[in-house]
Amino acid sequence: MNPARPTPAAPAGPMGMNPLENFRMAFESLWGNKLRSFLALLGIVIGVFAVTAMISLGQMATAGITQDLEAIAGRSIFVQPNFNEGQDFSTAPIRQEDILALQTLPAAVIPQLFTSAQYEVRPGTRRSIQLQGTPGDLPRLDPTNKLAKGRYFSEAEARGGLAVAVLSDRAARDLFPGREAVGQVARLYYPNGARLELTVVGVLQPPGGLFGGLGAAATVYVPNELIWNTSPTARKGQYDFVVLSLKKGADARQVTRQVQRIFEGRYGKGKYQIASTESFQDTLRSITLILQALLGAIAGLSLLVGGIGIMNIMLVSVTERTREIGLRKALGATSSQIRQQFLIEAVVLTLVGGLLGVVLAAGLLLVITATVPFFKVFILNPATVLLALAVSALVGLFFGVWPAARAAALDPIEALRYE
Amino acid sequence: MVASQREKVPVVEMRGVTKVYRSGSSTRTVEVRALSGVDLTIYPGEYVALMGPSGSGKSTLMHIIGLLDTPTEGEYRLGGEPVRGLSEAQLARIRNQRVGFVFQAFFLLPRLTALHNVALPLVYRGLPLAERLKRARAALEAVGLGDRLDHLPSELSGGQKQRVAIARALVQEPDLLLADEPTGNLDSRSSDEILGLFDALHRQGKTIVMVTHEPDVGARAQRIVRLRDGRVAEGGVA
Numbered sequence: 001m002n003p004a005r006p007t008p009a010a011p012a013g014p015m016g017m018n019p020l021e022n023f024r025m026a027f028e029s030l031w032g033n034k035l036r037s038f039l040a041l042l043g044i045v046i047g048v049f050a051v052t053a054m055i056s057l058g059q060m061a062t063a064g065i066t067q068d069l070e071a072i073a074g075r076s077i078f079v080q081p082n083f084n085e086g087q088d089f090s091t092a093p094i095r096q097e098d099i100l101a102l103q104t105l106p107a108a109v110i111p112q113l114f115t116s117a118q119y120e121v122r123p124g125t126r127r128s129i130q131l132q133g134t135p136g137d138l139p140r141l142d143p144t145n146k147l148a149k150g151r152y153f154s155e156a157e158a159r160g161g162l163a164v165a166v167l168s169d170r171a172a173r174d175l176f177p178g179r180e181a182v183g184q185v186a187r188l189y190y191p192n193g194a195r196l197e198l199t200v201v202g203v204l205q206p207p208g209g210l211f212g213g214l215g216a217a218a219t220v221y222v223p224n225e226l227i228w229n230t231s232p233t234a235r236k237g238q239y240d241f242v243v244l245s246l247k248k249g250a251d252a253r254q255v256t257r258q259v260q261r262i263f264e265g266r267y268g269k270g271k272y273q274i275a276s277t278e279s280f281q282d283t284l285r286s287i288t289l290i291l292q293a294l295l296g297a298i299a300g301l302s303l304l305v306g307g308i309g310i311m312n313i314m315l316v317s318v319t320e321r322t323r324e325i326g327l328r329k330a331l332g333a334t335s336s337q338i339r340q341q342f343l344i345e346a347v348v349l350t351l352v353g354g355l356l357g358v359v360l361a362a363g364l365l366l367v368i369t370a371t372v373p374f375f376k377v378f379i380l381n382p383a384t385v386l387l388a389l390a391v392s393a394l395v396g397l398f399f400g401v402w403p404a405a406r407a408a409a410l411d412p413i414e415a416l417r418y419e
Numbered sequence: 420m421v422a423s424q425r426e427k428v429p430v431v432e433m434r435g436v437t438k439v440y441r442s443g444s445s446t447r448t449v450e451v452r453a454l455s456g457v458d459l460t461i462y463p464g465e466y467v468a469l470m471g472p473s474g475s476g477k478s479t480l481m482h483i484i485g486l487l488d489t490p491t492e493g494e495y496r497l498g499g500e501p502v503r504g505l506s507e508a509q510l511a512r513i514r515n516q517r518v519g520f521v522f523q524a525f526f527l528l529p530r531l532t533a534l535h536n537v538a539l540p541l542v543y544r545g546l547p548l549a550e551r552l553k554r555a556r557a558a559l560e561a562v563g564l565g566d567r568l569d570h571l572p573s574e575l576s577g578g579q580k581q582r583v584a585i586a587r588a589l590v591q592e593p594d595l596l597l598a599d600e601p602t603g604n605l606d607s608r609s610s611d612e613i614l615g616l617f618d619a620l621h622r623q624g625k626t627i628v629m630v631t632h633e634p635d636v637g638a639r640a641q642r643i644v645r646l647r648d649g650r651v652a653e654g655g656v657a
Contacts (some may be wrong), residue, residue, distance in 0.1 A: 021542050032530040056564060327526045331540040331587075332515020334508040412487050417521070 009323035019340075026345040030352075031316075040313035041353030043306025044392055048357025049364075050299035052380075052388045056365050058292030059379045065284050067376065069277055071144065071207070077107065077256055079263065080241035082273040085319075089114070092271050093238035101262050105255055107244035108141040110134065110145040113227045114240040117188040117220070119175055126189065129171060130217055133224035133234075138166075142245040150182035150202030153223060161225030165198035169206035171218040175202075186220065194233050198222060252278040303391065306353070314346050315418065325407050326415025339408035347393050347402025353390025358385050428499045430594050430626045431461035431484055436493035438479050438649075453479040454649045456493070460656045461628060463594070466621040466653075468637035469630045471646035477522050479597075480646065485518045485597045486510045498594050515543050519588025519600035525580045527572040527587075533559060534568040537587045558586040562616060567585050578609030585616060596620065598629040602636055 030037040079102075081092035094111060102109045113133030118126040136158030140146045145152075153164040165186055172181040182199050188196040198220070206216055228236040244259065246252055256276045263272045318325070324339055333341075362380055369378040421462070438454040454476045454615070461467050471477045482488035483495060486502060489510075495502050498517055527536045538548075538555035546554075559565055562582040571581055581601060588596055617631035618639060621627055629640060637643050645653040 016546055018547075025542075028530065323526060324528055327522075327528070328539075328543075329511065330514065330520050331586070331591075332511050332543040334511040335542075336508065337511075337543065411480055416526070 010100065022341050022344040023348060024402075025341055026348040029345060030349060036313065036354055037349060040309055041199035041306075041349050041356070043309040044303065044353030044395065045288065045306075045360065046309075046351045047303030047306040047395075048354045048388045048392050049360045050302055050357075051276060051391070052294055052301050052384055053364055053372050054295040055384050055387075056361065056380050057368070057375075058204055058288050058295070059381065059384075060365070060369070060375045060377060062285055062288045063377050064374050064377060065288070066281055069281055069284070074254055075250075075277055076142070076144075077244040077246065077252070077274065077276045078241065079259060079272055079274050082270055084273065085270045087271055089240045090233075092267070094240070094272075096237045098262065098266070099239070099242065102242065102244060102259065105244065105258055106247045106250040108247070108253060110138065110141050110243040110245060111224065111239040112241055112243065113231075113232065113234060115227060115231055115260075117190055119186070119188050129174065129188065130219040130220050131188065131227065132221050133227040134210060134241075135224065136219065139151070142243060144207075144245075146205040148203045148205040149180075150200070152202050152221075158223035158225060161223055161229050162184050163198050163203050163226060164222065165197065166204060166221040167200055167204040168204050168217065168219040168221075169214050171220050172200075172203045174218045175220075188220065190230070190232060194230065194232065196222075196226075196230055197234040223319045252276050293383070295388050303395055307350070307395040310350055310396060311399040313349075314400055315406070317345075317366055318342060318403050318407040321407075322410060322415045322418040325410050326412045326418065329410070329412035332414065335408040338410075339404045342404035342407045343400045345398065346403065347396035350392045350396030350399075351389065354389045357392070358388050361388075429460045429462050429496070430465075430498055431459060431628070432494075432496040433457055433483075433490075433497075434489045435531065436480075437485060438476075438483065438488070452649055454483070454490075457646075457649075457651050458655050459644065459651060460625065461595075463626050464621075464624050466617070466627045466639075466641040468630070468640035468643045469628060469646065470632060470634075470637045470643055471652075472632070475646040476649040477630050477646050477651075481597060481599055481628070484628060485520060486514045499606075502504040502614040511543075515540060515591065517594040519591045519593035519596045521581070521584050521588050521596065521601045523600040523603040525572070525584045525604070527578075527580055527583055529572055532569045532571055532633055533564060533575065533583045533586075536572070536583055537590050540587060540591045554590050555586070558590040559583070561589060562586045576609065577605050578612045581609070581613050582607060585613070585620075589601070589620075594626060596625055596627045598627065600631055601629065602633070610636070638653045 024122050025406050036128065055256070079094065080090055081087035098222070099109055099111050115131045115133075116128050117131045119129050136153050136155035139147055147166075148169065149168070152166050157164055167175065167181055167186070175181065175186050176184055184200050186198045186200055188198065190196070204221075227234050244255065246255060253276075256274060256278075263274065328331050328338060328341075329335075332353050365378055365380060369375050436457040436459070437452070440451040440453060441448050443449040443453070450640055457476075457480060459480075469477050469481060479488065483490055484497075486497065489502065497513065500513075502513070505513070527533075528539070532540070534555050535553060537558050538551040541551040541554060556565070556568060559568060562585055564579060564582055564586065567575060567579060567583075570579075572583070575583065581604075585596075585601075596617075601617075602613055605613060614636065617627055617629065621641070627640075629636070633638050643654050644651060
């Protein structure tokens with residue numbers, strides 16, 4: 001009989017096991033300890049859940065704010081005296097020739113006047129109300145103004161300076177509480193006592209969304225011409241501010257620059273303030289971004305805590321499995337293979353935690369989208385998911401290094417003797 | 420029965436192997452001389468019992484034979500190849516391919532079935548799972564446990580556990596079976612069963628080194644190497 005080994009001497013192939021083997025072993029070992037594995041990865045689940053939910057909620061909030069802002073202001077550019085630089089309506093008026101220049105741009109130009117008046121709540125008690133001059137047919141020029149009742153005064157009525165008015169929802173409720181406003185006559189008084197009697201022809205819808213409260217001022221809209229003719233302060237041919245409602249496809253930034261050029265060319269820098277809804281959105285976006293970063297950092301702390309939990313459980317596991325480690329070494333595992341095994345176990349643990357966290361976050365976001373009106377769209381970026389999973393894998397790698405190194409450093413003889 | 424050409428290449432060849440353990444601080448070191456000047460030769464197909472009272476150094480010698488430890492001084496060749504200066508990874512690889520361990524306490528992984536326990540050493544050879552399981556099944560059949568493949572260690576008797584452990588050593592197709600008190604945890608009936616299995620493996624031509632302190636166990640071997648105070652007192656060379 002020939003006792004020679006049937007295999008040719010030590011196969012010289014690359015030392016090594018298939019790296020997937022370690023994943024298989026990791027799952028086996030984690031599955032064998034289901035309850036403990038679950039408790040260990042709970043910290044990671046919560047951390048990833050928090051980070052993912054924060055990032056996505058931030059993105060959903062930004063989307064909601066953008067939509068709301070477009071609903072109340074559309075894509076518009078505002079020109080008004082630069083109050084920050086000490087200008088006011090009388091020092092920096094907008095003239096007819098400016099309006100003509102603006103009309104060459106791809107936007108509906110809506111020159112307006114802004115003043116205040118008073119109305120009588122009860123005989124002897126007067127309260128202030130905003131009086132705003134506009135061209136006729138405003139809802140056509142700026143579709144964010146929607147009529148609730150009646151009609152807007154026409155182009156012809158506006159040009160003729162007729163004593164007609166359209167009320168904001170709030171103004172209608174203030175002036176005619178509990179009554180139908182359209183068809184009534186509203187009596188307003190200028191500060192000098194002059195009286196205006198206006199026939200109400202329409203009522204606007206209240207602005208919706210998050211900014212509904214901001215836009216809910218009591219405003220009486222009348223023809224610009226009427227204010228020129230009646231107000232003691234207004235001067236004919238001069239406007240207080242202009243809204244340019246951008247046409248479809250117009251580039252907000254480019255038109256803003258053109259408007260700037262017109263006014264700076266005529267009056268120099270700093271006299272007029274030119275702002276676009278786009279720039280408001282930018283501001284709001286940067287605010288939400290800061291909030292997001294702040295909340296994300298706090299959520300990130302929970303990941304750190306979760307990682308320490310993983311390290312703890314891995315250290316316990318290494319101690320518990322000392323004999324297993326000794327045996328594996330005796331059977332031919334190298335220290336680096338043992339290190340790999342425990343490192344991958346930690347990574348699998350945190351990765352599973354990360355996946356659970358993302359699934360939980362997605363669930364929460366779905367519930368929020370379905371129940372909170374402000375969050376209209378469900379956003380869960382693939383980039384966010386990838387980031388969450390990558391971070392959880394890194395947490396496993398980082399906090400697994402030490403326990404894995406301890407496992408790898410065990411002396412097999414000592415480890416096999418360990419009781 | 421053994422080819423004369425193989426006769427010239429011993430499985431184990433030791434010349435003057437000494438092992439000194441140092442412990443303690445830099446000012447007061449304690450030296451323990453576990454082995455001093457051991458000469459030992461074991462040829463292929465031999466069945467050798469390593470005996471001696473506790474503290475005689477037989478555990479240390481077994482660890483050195485099995486490459487779990489390295490000599491402080493002296494020369495050791497395993498299968499004709501010197502092991503001096505090999506890295507930890509190289510030693511692990513040779514252990515994986517040339518040495519099959521059988522331990523007193525079996526050391527089966529409790530959550531793995533008999534089949535997967537036996538297949539374990541082959542993981543470190545990079546063999547695909549199907550091949551590992553095929554070889555493991557054959558090894559279990561060879562020790563008479565072909566009907567216990569899917570049993571967990573907790574579902575097996577002591578003797579069966581040790582047979583699984585022997586199958587795990589055999590699956591490596593090692594140059595050397597290294598058994599450390601393999602019957603130490605077994606009742607006498609199971610002991611007989613296991614010793615019978617070693618006898619059979621010896622008849623098949625396997626090289627076996629068995630550490631034991633029981634004279635009747637040692638008597639089953641072809642040759643007895645006795646250690647006393649870290650030296651070979653008897654039987655070092657065939």
